[in-house]
Amino acid sequence: MVQLAPVGTYHMPDSLAECLDRVADGGDDLVILAGGQAILPLLKNRSLRPEVLVDLSAVAELRRREIAADGTLMLGAMRRHRELYEDRAIQSGWSALADAAAAIGDLQVQNRGTIGGNLVFGTVLTDLKQVVMCLDGRLRVVGRSGVREVAARALFGDPGHALLEPGELLDSIALPPLPERSGSAYRKFGITTNGRPVIGIAAALTIGADGICTGASIVVGGLVPAPCEARIAAQVLIGQAIDEDVIAHAALAAAEEIKPQSDARASASYRRQLVRAIGREVLGQAWQRAIGTC
């Protein structure tokens, strides 16, 4: 038997209002459980010794999944990874999100882990931050004082910017529809299969009927202190007739413009090599999806 530190109170609120009250009243010794896949290990090794646990899994509002009249996809923070990649609308309309969700941990983690946990948990080395940035997502944050929205690009691209103030929760994310003839994809390399990304790249391309690229968004994750938009690489693609050579050129540009760190998992030069290799794959996949061949 493993002994976590003793916990005084466990709450499983079934409404967002009750949830916010619990969080606001909980003080410093409160831990929020979403899917628990990152938090449970910290409870086991007693890095966290909470007095109060608030479990979000019964809050129906946080499990919403809607597509608005303008085509915007709204996903509650407690949607689980498996629910994302098994969702046909997400597979076709926001493919990068489905790719990423299917590449987080293993099946058991995907069954428990949530969008909110992946986005909020305090490490940049997760998969969904770069995907939500690439797809131009917005985050809806709720607190007792009201609701605010923040753009993922501004938030996750700036390491000095905290997502949540005390007493706040991530309610949901909103992803706008991609333009016609667009495709998106996500690929990553982890030390173990589906491990945290050493490098993870999200890409979205829009290709005109004449084969010319009219829009490109590339965000590279696995970088410290924050995921990085590869703007020069995107400019290499825009205005060009896309083929394998242009894609290889863009992947090289991305590898050159990022500033990767060296750490225990990979050197900076290896990370650049990964960006070249994975960049070609992910751009190729987004391109094929945009022109409808897969």
Place this chain on the structure above:
Amino acid sequence: MENAVSVTVNGRVHDKTIPIRMLLVDFLRDELGLTGTHVGCTYEGRCGACTVVVDGRATKSCMMLAVQANGCRVVTVEGLENFGGSPGALHPIQQGFWERHGLQCGYCTPGMMMTIFDILATNVREGAPELTAEAIRQSLVGNICRCTGYSHIVEAVQSAAAQLRAMVPEERAAWFDTARLGEVRA
């Protein structure tokens, strides 16, 4: 410090008062005596041996608190033989492991079987299409086996899938219908 829970495990409803900090795996093993669910990696969530099915989804029971399972329907490896409706009837998953010799030391087997339960239940819901070896391996990423090299486990899943495909849809679905296990108060 303690909470009352009601958890349905293999069709038996267990009402218990347990510490909040108790993991689901310890609840199953120590409170209910269901030691078929194994601990292989000192509770780090890395090995998958403690996988059980919670409300239809394969879940590492060391990565969930027992209080979180309140109101849930849990199936452990001990529950597999109850789906057949007659004593000793092996579940197609068990039959597959038997036929293809999908184990050596057997320590990882309960977790493997419960992950496979989820994979095959999904496959059956989708009309039981062919499962590729690659798809099976991808689904078993979270279950570590140090004996078999996985090849016989993959074959065991394919054998189970083939048995299921040979059945009429109702019979196929019954092997994954946890409601069939009943709700008898323990």
